[in-house]
Every structure is written in C-alpha cells, then in structure tokens.
Amino acid sequence: MTPGNMPLRAKVASSVSRTAAALSRAAGRGDGSVIGGWIGLKIDPQLLSHLAAGRQMALVSGTNGKTTTTRLTAAAMGVLGEVATNSLGANMPTGHTSALARAGHTPYAVLEVDEHYLDQVIGATEPRVVALLNLSRDQLDRAKEVAMMASLWRDALRDVPTHVVANADDPMVVWAARGATKVTWVASGQRWHDDSWVCPECGSHIERPNATGRVDAEWYCTACDLRRPVPQWSVDGDAVVDPAGVRHLVSLQLPGRVNRANAATALAVAADFGVRVTDALPRLAEVTSIAGRYATVRRDGRTIRLLLAKNPAGWLEAFDMAEPAPTLLSINARDPDGLDTSWLYDVDFSPLRGRRVLITGDRAMDLAVRLEVNDVPFEHVTSFGRAIAAVPPGRLEVIANYTAFQDIRAELDRVN
Numbered sequence: 043m044t045p046g047n048m049p050l051r052a053k054v055a056s057s058v059s060r061t062a063a064a065l066s067r068a069a070g071r072g073d074g075s076v077i078g079g080w081i082g083l084k085i086d087p088q089l090l091s092h093l094a095a096g097r098q099m100a101l102v103s104g105t106n107g108k109t110t111t112t113r114l115t116a117a118a119m120g121v122l123g124e125v126a127t128n129s130l131g132a133n134m135p136t137g138h139t140s141a142l143a144r145a146g147h148t149p150y151a152v153l154e155v156d157e158h159y160l161d162q163v164i165g166a167t168e169p170r171v172v173a174l175l176n177l178s179r180d181q182l183d184r185a186k187e188v189a190m191m192a193s194l195w196r197d198a199l200r201d202v203p204t205h206v207v208a209n210a211d212d213p214m215v216v217w218a219a220r221g222a223t224k225v226t227w228v229a230s231g232q233r234w235h236d237d238s239w240v241c242p243e244c245g246s247h248i249e250r251p252n253a254t255g256r257v258d259a260e261w262y263c264t265a266c267d268l269r270r271p272v273p274q275w276s277v278d279g280d281a282v283v284d285p286a287g288v289r290h291l292v293s294l295q296l297p298g299r300v301n302r303a304n305a306a307t308a309l310a311v312a313a314d315f316g317v318r319v320t321d322a323l324p325r326l327a328e329v330t331s332i333a334g335r336y337a338t339v340r341r342d343g344r345t346i347r348l349l350l351a352k353n354p355a356g357w358l359e360a361f362d363m364a365e366p367a368p369t370l371l372s373i374n375a376r377d378p379d380g381l382d383t384s385w386l387y388d389v390d391f392s393p394l395r396g397r398r399v400l401i402t403g404d405r406a407m408d409l410a411v412r413l414e415v416n417d418v419p420f421e422h423v424t425s426f427g428r429a430i431a432a433v434p435p436g437r438l439e440v441i442a443n444y445t446a447f448q449d450i451r452a453e454l455d456r457v458n
C-alpha cells in the first residue's frame with residue numbers, strides 16, 4: 043500500500059501527526075516526534091501499519107548500540123534510494139509513527155526499536171530484516187529481565203518470514219534468534235558476560251574456554267546443543283570480513299571495535315536488500331556523531347570527546363573506546379538513569395588504571411568509593427568547566443551516564 047491509497051483515517055492521522063510534531067518543535071519542546079506519533083495513533087491505532095505498508099523495512103534492536111547501528115544501516119541503505127529513519131532516537135511506536143509520517147513516501151525505512159517493543163513493531167511493520175545486537179541488564183533491572191526479553195524476542199521471531207541478522211557472540215541473542223526462518227550471524231562481540239553465564243535453553247553453565255582478551259571467542263552450553271554459531275560476517279582489526287571471506291577496510295569516524303561490529307551488522311542488513319559492501323563503505327565513513335554521542339568538541343585548547351554509557355555493558359565498551367588520555371567520568375542518578383547506583387559494582391573500572399581520572403556529577407561520591415575499591419586514583423571536580431580547566435591542553439575523554447551526558451551537552455551548547 044502506498045500513501046496515495048491509505049485509508050482516509052490514516053491519511054488524516056498522518057497529517058495531524060506531522061502538524062502536531064511541527065507545533066511541538068516550534069514551541070521548543072524537543073523534536074516533537076513522540077507527541078506527533080501519539081496523536082496520530084489516537085486517531086488511527088493502525089497508523090504505524092499503514093505508514094509501513096509499501097516500504098521495505100529493517101528494524102534494529104538491542105540493549106546497546108542501536109542508535110548508532112540504525113544510523114549506519116540507514117546510511118548503507120541510502121545506496122538504494124530514500125530511507126526513512128527515526129534518527130533522533132525516539133524508538134517506541136509513537137516515534138516510529140512520527141518518523142514515517144514525517145518522511146513521506148520512501149521506498150525504504152530503517153527503525154531503531156526499543157527492545158521491549160520489538161514484537162509489537164514486527165507485527166505492525168512486517169519488516170524484511172530484523173537486526174539483533176545484544177541483550178544485557180540496564181541499571182533499572184537485573185538478569186531476570188534479560189532472560190524475559192530473550193524469550194519475548196524468540197516468540198516474536200518464530201514463524202515470521204523475517205530475515206534475522208544476529209550477534210553470534212551473545213548467547214541470549216543466539217537463543218532468541220535460532221528459531222527464526224533465516225538467520226545471518228555476525229561476530230559482533232560481547233565484552234560483558236555477566237548476563238549470559240546461564241544457558242537460556244536448559245539453565246546449565248555457559249563455557250568460554252578462550253575468552254581472555256577476546257570479545258568474539260567460542261562459547262557453548264555444557265549440557266545442551268546451544269553454542270556459538272559460525273558467523274558469516276566478522277570483524278578483523280580495522281576490517282569487516284564478508285560471507286565470501288573478503289576483507290573490507292572500514293574507516294569510521296566512530297571509535298572502537300564495537301562500532302566496527304555495528305558497521306558489520308549494518309553491512310549485513312543492507313546486503314540483504316542488495317547493497318554491495320564497496321558501495322556502502324564510503325557512506326559509513328561519513329557518519330559522525332549521533333545525538334552528541336562520540337561528538338568531538340574543541341574548547342579552550344582541549345579536544346573533548348563525549349562517550350555515553352547507559353548501563354554496565356556500555357561502560358566496558360566506553361573504556362575500550364576511550365584513548366589513553368585524561369578521562370572525566372560523570373554520574374547522575376536521576377529518573378532516566380535509575381535512582382540506585384549499585385550497578386557501579388557490576389562494572390570493573392580497573393581498565394582505567396594508569397590514566398588520569400577525574401570525576402564529577404550528582405553521584406560522584408558513589409563513584410569515588412567504587413574507584414577506591416578498584417584501586418584507581420582519581421580527582422573530584424565540581425563541574426565540567428573545572429574539569430576542562432584541570433587538564434592540560436590536548437585530549438579529554440568524557441564518559442557519562444544519561445542525564446550527566448545531557449548536562450555536559452547543554453554546557454557545550456548542544457553539540458551535534
């Protein structure tokens with residue numbers, strides 16, 4: 043179905059949704075995509091299905107990296123034509139509805155989906171491809187939630203014709219994906235193992251005999267047949283290796299192995315639509331920061347890079363991405379962050395030993411205690427400005443959780 047022959051109610055809902063979003067933006071209330079989508083869905087509860095019809099869709103979900111991978115996938119798909127996407131990270135059905143309404147008719151769409159809504163959005167949009175990145179705990183919940191999510195995904199993917207592109211290195215993802223009709227495995231890596239020591243199939247221990255220093259090592263259940271599938275796509279140093287075994291040098295403006303893995307997933311998704319790796323790579327190289335993440339800002343002779351870490355797995359990835367330079371850690375515990383900071387004890391901060399560490403944020407003292415336990419020396423600063431003043435000209439890496447990150451972005455005039 044194309045927008046031209048959408049039912050009248052859907053057309054009206056789509057138009058009202060765009061208007062509401064524009065009004066909300068004009069009133070300075072963010073980008074308006076949530077309110078616009080909400081109003082549109084009130085008028086036509088099927089609006090997301092109507093807007094998805096006639097487009098070839100890919101969905102991207104997981105605990106970490108979905109905003110970045112969505113952006114990279116949309117960039118790769120751009121080789122084929124216009125792509126609608128929720129690039130501002132509004133990743134629930136209201137945001138999807140608004141993004142598609144705003145984009146008008148496009149042949150393709152790539153949507154980031156909150157992991158809790160994946161089944162609902164698969165039902166509404168009948169995607170051609172779903173990419174599954176990883177599952178790990180948020181500050182707000184614990185391992186039980188991870189197993190529940192894997193089970194939700196598994197049910198959503200069973201008996202649908204969707205092609206799944208999934209991370210071979212995350213046992214929870216593999217278990218969720220292996221009931222799907224068609225799966226392409228990507229060695230995306232897993233640095234955080236604490237939510238996947240227990241087999242989701244049989245409850246036995248998962249063994250990783252060669253995991254030291256590797257994020258893409260073999261793993262297997264000690265009691266049943268769940269084990270790491272052979273990946274078709276992998277990351278090898280600065281290159282992505284395709285299913286034919288061809289190495290493609292990937293030059294990204296985004297740091298870390300994890301982003302090369304995100305690029306591999308994006309390439310695997312785009313390949314299903316017929317995009318050649320060599321055509322996609324120049325477009326991936328153009329992707330810079332995403333809603334401030336990975337942004338590099340120059341201020342007072344310092345080159346400041348912003349890394350967002352929202353949960354324990356995200357902190358481990360951020361330590362890997364941060365260059366060996368003075369590093370500012372900022373922690374808040376406001377509503378969006380979770381009010382409880384005990385998750386700090388889930389994260390091993392020892393990779394920071396040997397570098398100059400500064401700390402700030404509402405809950406800097408909790409962080410101080412944690413760093414002391416890990417034997418990491420630190421200095422406390424009362425503001426971001428003081429952190430800049432405290433370090434010599436040169437590089438400053440900043441790792442912050444959600445609201446701390448937003449505070450720092452605000453101080454830097456909403457860098458993009």
Ligand SMILES: [Zn+2]
Pocket residue numbers: 241242243244245246263264265266267268
């Ligand atoms: Zn098992």
